[in-house]
Amino acid sequence: MTGALDRLAVLAGRSWRVSPLPGGLTNTNLRVTTDDGLTPGLDLVVRCSQAGADLLGIDRDAERANTAAAAEAGVAAPVVEYRPDLGMLVIEYLHADALTDDSFADAAVLDRAAAAVRRLHAGPRFTGDFDMFARQAAYLATIRERGFALPAGYEAYADAWEQVRRALTATARPTVPCNNDLLAANFLDDGERIWLIDYEYSGNNDACFELGNTVTECGFTREQAEAWVEAYFGPPTAADLARVRLQSLCSCYGWSLWGFIQAAASPIEFDFWGWGMERFEKARAIFGADDFPRLLAAVA
Structure with missing residues (x-):
């Protein structure tokens, strides 16, 4: 994989060193810095995609x-080079630290994270739409079709899932550009502002x-x-709170299938089944x- 780096235009004629970055369950991330003394020096992240993205x-x-649109919005690293033939996306390295779940206990961090999400959502429209109901159906x-394992009881919630779909669709709000995968590690904090990565x-x-x-x-x-x-809306309405809770359910129920697919198909050593469960x-x-029926009514 690192051998293909010398085929990147941005590194042509340059001397560089590489080190792995943690994280990434569908890609490998490498930090590449030039060490040849030439100006400008480069500090890059190369995202190397794995097979099976389809x-x-x-x-x-x-x-x-x-990613480029999010950079224009001021919340993501600029794109430096894109090489689909090599399965590589090159972006600038952000000098910031990834959050953890515990980081959000700090109200200041929570506020900075919400501000970053608002900046993203106010930015340029993205290419393509994301609908978890369509995604869940495709994953299922x-x-x-492939005979992958599914936990007992998953499909017992099909009717309730349809109730959630109808409730959210009937009260649909305008869409905005979303990352759709903002786990803690995808928030990077430089102490003054938070950046959002992985699109x-x-x-x-x-x-x-x-x-x-x-x-x-x-x-x-x-x-x-x-x-x-x-922190995102200001004082929220009952409909805001209910909608976010139902959408958290959509995230859980839909993304769990991602884990079950990965458990069957990914070569990476990781407990994808446990992640999905x-x-x-x-x-x-x-x-x-007990309040599930009230949530369905409250989104209106």
Whole structure:
């Protein structure tokens, strides 16, 4: 993989060194810095995509376009070079630290993160749309067609899932450019502002899905979730809170299938099945909550 780096135009004629970056379950990330003393020096991230993106619905061309749009919005690293023939996207390295779930306990961090999400959502429209109901249906079809394992009870929630779809569709809000995968590690904090990275699943979507996905991925308590919604909207309405909670359910139920597909198809050594089950259990908890019928009514 590193041998292909010398085929990048940005590194032509340059001397450089490379080091791996942590994270990435559908790609390998490398930090490449020039060490030849020439000006300007380069500090880059090369995202090397893995095979199997078609199973997961990843559009690499859209990823590049949307990363560039997010950079224009002031929340992402600029794109330096895109080489689909090499499976590589080159962006500038951001000198900032990835958040963890615990980082959001700091109200100042929560506010900076919400400000970054608002900047993204106010930025240029993205290439393509993201609809978790369509994504979930496509993932489920892939699992059935290929005979991949699915946990017992997953499809028992099909009727409730349809109720959620109808409730959210009937009260649809204008879509905005969304990352759609804002787990803690995709927020980078430089101490003054927060940047958002990894646009593999980006597309125009309901802003409340973006918020609900972070609630799910970062394990927010009910109180943290309400503070997160308020940091984004200002004082939220009951419909805002209900919509974000239902969209967090959509995130859990839909993305769990991503884990089950990866468990069957990915060569990476990672507990994808456990990852998927963790999200499925969160979805089951919301489907079975006493206030689930009230959530469906409250989005209106």
